[in-house]
Amino acid sequence: MFVSLLIMVVPTALLVVAILLVRHHLAPTGGFLDRMPAAGDIFGAAGTGLAVVLGFVIFLSFGSYQTAREDSGMEAVAVQQQYDVAGFFDPSVRDALQAETICYGRAVIDQEWPAMAAGRTSSAVQLWVDRMNTSVQQVPVHNQRDQAALSHWFDESAARQDGRRGRLAEASALVPGYLWAVLVLLVLAVLGFLLLFADPEAGGLGQGVMMGSIALTVFASLALIWTLDRPFNDRGAAISSSRMRVTVLAMSGEFGSGLDGLPCDAHGTPH
Numbered sequence: 001m002f003v004s005l006l007i008m009v010v011p012t013a014l015l016v017v018a019i020l021l022v023r024h025h026l027a028p029t030g031g032f033l034d035r036m037p038a039a040g041d042i043f044g045a046a047g048t049g050l051a052v053v054l055g056f057v058i059f060l061s062f063g064s065y066q067t068a069r070e071d072s073g074m075e076a077v078a079v080q081q082q083y084d085v086a087g088f089f090d091p092s093v094r095d096a097l098q099a100e101t102i103c104y105g106r107a108v109i110d111q112e113w114p115a116m117a118a119g120r121t122s123s124a125v126q127l128w129v130d131r132m133n134t135s136v137q138q139v140p141v142h143n144q145r146d147q148a149a150l151s152h153w154f155d156e157s158a159a160r161q162d163g164r165r166g167r168l169a170e171a172s173a174l175v176p177g178y179l180w181a182v183l184v185l186l187v188l189a190v191l192g193f194l195l196l197f198a199d200p201e202a203g204g205l206g207q208g209v210m211m212g213s214i215a216l217t218v219f220a221s222l223a224l225i226w227t228l229d230r231p232f233n234d235r236g237a238a239i240s241s242s243r244m245r246v247t248v249l250a251m252s253g254e255f256g257s258g259l260d261g262l263p264c265d266a267h268g269t270p271h
Contacts, residue, residue: 004236007223012215015191019211023198031199043193047214050186054221057183061174061228068170068231069239075163076243079105081156082132083251088149093138098255099262100135104128105248107268108164109241116171116232124268125164132157175229183225187218 033039079101086097104125112122136157141147194211227235252259264270 004223015215027198032196064174065228071166076247078160103264110267
């Protein structure tokens, strides 16, 4: 969050100082563009182009951010549903599946969530996925009720996998380095062109406010893109694991065999 504020405030302050220095020391009377009647139209066209590109990238980044939130929520709901469905299974496998579901949630919260900030996954989470897949193969099917419960389990397992897959996909940066370079060049071009309007005969306060308002708008847009581009990084709008935490707390409160019997510690690491 602090870095996001720096992206907005520091460059804006530097550009305000720059236009005041240019106005005082370099700019001729009437400004550099005094004899260019079309200068305002040129700046308007350049500014509009920058606004369109920024708006498009913000739209894409926000879409990716929202998808990450939805996938995280879908995964948490699916985990809760799998825990509940496991309660209909034979006691010989019921407790094991419910315990492994709790451990999966713990590993997601304390291991995979921090790993996503660096674009990585957690081997512990995958371990519990494999264990659940192995355990569910031991579920005995005696009647249609058992078959329906098993079918529901696999449906929720697919939903959980889709949620996790989408969450991990959105953890990587959406905006490539090339596009960041294009955005920076466009910003420099537009703000550099704005410096040519510096006029020693115009009021310094007015020109400072003009440069500051435009620069702040542009750099706030860049900061917004930078924040939304990595939704699981602590850049001011990180998606928390609160939904999965609520799910794990609910499952832990319902687990009948006692939490001391879980095959993992409080962070989801297997014993």
